Amino acid sequence: MGERTDPMAIGEISLVVLAAGRARRFGGIKPLAPVGPEGEAVIDLGASDAYAAGFSKIVVVVNPETGPVIEEHIRASWPSGAPVEFVVQAEPRGTVDAVNAARGAVDTSRPFSVVNADDLYGAAALRTAHDALAADLGNVLVGFELQHAISGSDPVTRGVCDVVDGTLHAISERRNVVRHGNRFVADDGLEPAELSGSTIVSMNLWGFEAQLWDVFDWVMDRTSDASVDNEVLLPELVGRIIRGELADDFPALAPFHVPTTSAACIGVTHPDDLALVQAQVADQIRNGERAATLFSSLPLR
8 A cells, every 4th residue: 555654753653553453343444433523533533633642653554455445534534744654464363463564664663652443542641652652661551441441331341450550460351341320340250240430441552662573573473373263462462471471582571551541532342332432522522622623733735
């Protein structure tokens, strides 16, 4: 696919946006779901937030089937001054492979951030990740409060973070998490069944030191059978890192710091979520939490 980008200045930080998912549950191209007041797509709002947060360049990872549609949308909808590049994940081998596909589009000597294309993290949370990387804090996972990380009433999966002195010690996947008013219940057979609304969870807003490129290569080289049925996933790799399983090959990996945010992470998981997400975005604009005009931080051309 073609490139449309301004050269990234040395020392600036890129954002890798994972838009190569197949969205089987949603039944459409989730990054293009119309959630803004004028029908703007999820990926439009997310990119506007990212530039406002200080990211110098966005690299969008797409798949061969839906990628051309996403690229066409972005070229038509984003201002010409938006630094963006498109890369293709040729096969569905998981999120580690998807990030690794972006290697040639970023400055691999610099830290970088990774997000999902179908979640709206907001400029404040994205700025938390950006500023932590700019301060050379090492690896980062921005933590969200569970009460601000569930949009609808359908069951979702959330990674509950075990954080000690600001450092990630484990991520426990909790399935079938449902909101009942101010209560949050995980119907997955694990304890505790009821989770606090202040529980810190991962929404896959990552920041990685540059050495992680070597780790991604190392893992994928050793997973020859990676496929849609055996995906290599970022949270699982991070779990291996924090358990020390890669210490012999990578003894100098930095720990994962977990700065937390009180911002809401709005995601589109099920088709029924769309109206709710549109309402949440409208509320954010009314409350001044979200800019009414997209890409206002960029020079227009």
